[in-house]
Amino acid sequence: MPLGFPDKRPRYQIVAEALFDDIRRGTFPVGGHLPTEAQICERFAVSRHTVREALRSLANVGVVSSQHGIGTQVTSDHIQERYVQSFASISDLWQYVKDTRRECLALSDVVASDARIALPGDPGAPWRMLEGLRYMSGKPEPVAWTQVFLLPRYGDVFDEAGNDAGNEVLIYALVERRHHIVTRRVRQTITATMIEGATAALLKVEPGSCGLSVLREYVGEGDEVYEVTWSVHPAERYSYSMEVVLAQAPP
Amino acid sequence: MPLGFPDKRPRYQIVAEALFDDIRRGTFPVGGHLPTEAQICERFAVSRHTVREALRSLANVGVVSSQHGIGTQVTSDHIQERYVQSFASISDLWQYVKDTRRECLALSDVVASDARIALPGDPGAPWRMLEGLRYMSGKPEPVAWTQVFLLPRYGDVFDEAGNDAGNEVLIYALVERRHHIVTRRVRQTITATMIEGATAALLKVEPGSCGLSVLREYVGEGDEVYEVTWSVHPAERYSYSMEVVLAQAPP
DNA sequence: TAGTGGTCTAGACCACTGG
DNA sequence: CAGTGGTCTAGACCACTAA
Numbered sequence: 001m002p003l004g005f006p007d008k009r010p011r012y013q014i015v016a017e018a019l020f021d022d023i024r025r026g027t028f029p030v031g032g033h034l035p036t037e038a039q040i041c042e043r044f045a046v047s048r049h050t051v052r053e054a055l056r057s058l059a060n061v062g063v064v065s066s067q068h069g070i071g072t073q074v075t076s077d078h079i080q081e082r083y084v085q086s087f088a089s090i091s092d093l094w095q096y097v098k099d100t101r102r103e104c105l106a107l108s109d110v111v112a113s114d115a116r117i118a119l120p121g122d123p124g125a126p127w128r129m130l131e132g133l134r135y136m137s138g139k140p141e142p143v144a145w146t147q148v149f150l151l152p153r154y155g156d157v158f159d160e161a162g163n164d165a166g167n168e169v170l171i172y173a174l175v176e177r178r179h180h181i182v183t184r185r186v187r188q189t190i191t192a193t194m195i196e197g198a199t200a201a202l203l204k205v206e207p208g209s210c211g212l213s214v215l216r217e218y219v220g221e222g223d224e225v226y227e228v229t230w231s232v233h234p235a236e237r238y239s240y241s242m243e244v245v246l247a248q249a250p251p
Numbered sequence: 252m253p254l255g256f257p258d259k260r261p262r263y264q265i266v267a268e269a270l271f272d273d274i275r276r277g278t279f280p281v282g283g284h285l286p287t288e289a290q291i292c293e294r295f296a297v298s299r300h301t302v303r304e305a306l307r308s309l310a311n312v313g314v315v316s317s318q319h320g321i322g323t324q325v326t327s328d329h330i331q332e333r334y335v336q337s338f339a340s341i342s343d344l345w346q347y348v349k350d351t352r353r354e355c356l357a358l359s360d361v362v363a364s365d366a367r368i369a370l371p372g373d374p375g376a377p378w379r380m381l382e383g384l385r386y387m388s389g390k391p392e393p394v395a396w397t398q399v400f401l402l403p404r405y406g407d408v409f410d411e412a413g414n415d416a417g418n419e420v421l422i423y424a425l426v427e428r429r430h431h432i433v434t435r436r437v438r439q440t441i442t443a444t445m446i447e448g449a450t451a452a453l454l455k456v457e458p459g460s461c462g463l464s465v466l467r468e469y470v471g472e473g474d475e476v477y478e479v480t481w482s483v484h485p486a487e488r489y490s491y492s493m494e495v496v497l498a499q500a501p502p
Numbered sequence: 503t504a505g506t507g508g509t510c511t512a513g514a515c516c517a518c519t520g521g
Numbered sequence: 522c523a524g525t526g527g528t529c530t531a532g533a534c535c536a537c538t539a540a
Contacts, residue, residue, distance in 0.1 A: 010528060036506065047530045049300075069506050069537035083338040083437065087495060090334055185496045186334070192443040192463040192486035210461040212443040235443035244338060245436045261509060287525065298511045320519035320525050
């Protein structure tokens with residue numbers, strides 16, 4: 001396929017785009033296989049290295065995927081556009097932990113059905129709970145009222161949570177450090193809620209005022225939820241911001 | 252560096268790990284440069300292709316980054332662990348667009364300072380606004396009251412938003428399709444708010460009840476905010492859920 | 503077994519960056 | 522200008538999968 005003008009782009013890009021055009025055109029349908037690398041070499045009269053570079057760039061955008069001994073499969077006929085939100089650590093989910101202080105109100109053992117929120121697993125399962133408030137430095141009113149539920153075998157970290165070092169970090173981080181586990185996923189649900197009764201008094205807001213309620217479930221190995229937190233924030237003192245960015249560009 | 256036993260891993264992996272060990276040890280400090288590719292070839296007695304494969308794998312996990320004509324810089328001494336939330340499209344941000352219907356209440360031209368929310372840019376800048384409600388299929392009460400602000404040059408899509416085809420998708424998708432633009436980022440802020448007056452009546456809730464307020468800014472090329480949406484959801488009819496997952500593992 | 507992709511070598515030239 | 526990483530070739534052997 002001679003070109004009328006000298007194409008200044010790298011050859012692997014030219015190959016990648018030609019293959020992608022064929023895929024979009026349906027010449028290589030989604031679910032089917034691309035020609036072998038040797039055949040692509042022949043067709044474009046380039047070395048195998050160049051072909052592999054082209055296939056790698058297509059694989060990077062989710063269009064093809066190679067399997068050793070089998071071939072290269074067409075997995076999509078369009079660039080997988082993804083919008084992603086990325087955090088350097090789970091603490092960034094909270095957005096305000098820096099410069100805040102935790103005050104512990106109570107520490108107790110409960111069973112799942114006692115909690116005012118739904119805890120995963122058996123209703124009779126035991127959990128260890130910490131109830132507390134969180135203050136911005138220098139502010140007299142708390143920004144959050146929080147309950148933290150932990151599997152009993154990790155409950156010992158609550159001891160550490162009270163001292164100065166433990167106050168600096170979130171409970172999940174203490175658990176990870178002390179018990180050498182890794183948090184695989186965090187699920188988070190945000191709802192609006194009315195702040196009533198004792199909670200209103202603790203947060204120093206009028207009963208019946210609006211708040212943001214955030215429920216987080218921390219999932220470790222084997223899909224086990226080892227920690228659940230429930231926070232209620234007065235509406236004026238907290239908002240939740242996030243930004244998602246477009247991840248990939250055409251090949 | 253002869254090994255006591257035959258190492259079955261690919262050479263580029265061995266090279267990558269050796270370099271990563273050096274980086275962690277501080278032999279190649281963060282911010283400094285790695286030896287040149289030629290020097291690495293010599294040190295491990297491998298070809299340049301193998302070295303480049305090793306560097307590519309380190310770049311993939313955010314440890315180094317190469318610059319043409321300069322060298323390879325050490326950008327981090329630890330694997331960039333990231334928690335990411337990923338969306339196949341912006342529509343997934345809303346979590347409920349499927350099976351909902353938009354009802355248009357009003358269409359008007361406004362200037363930024365008229366809006367009850369902060370619009371970016373000049374206070375006197377013109378925007379085109381659509382006010383509406385969104386219903387779950389089969390439910391008599393709306394799940395959301397919404398205002399959509401568009402740059403005037405995209406305002407024509409509001410015409411399409413009313414008909415059946417346009418009702419199926421979000422405004423931003425109509426703009427992308429009709430004006431061939433791409434949304435680079437979306438910023439989203441969630442707050443709790445009290446629903447009062449006319450908004451309460453439209454949403455069929457008691458004045459003074461709690462709601463979730465979601466502000467979204469859609470950013471196109473050149474950091475231009477081309478659309479802003481403001482939605483208010485009654486607390487019982489909507490909650491916002493998300494899940495972030497741990498992204499990367501050691502090389 | 504034959505055929506695929508995965509790894510690897512030893513060369514080469516080019517494009518970019520800095521002094 | 523010299524030196525860097527970016528691209529490319531022509532070969533080779535290996536590891537995996539399916540028939």
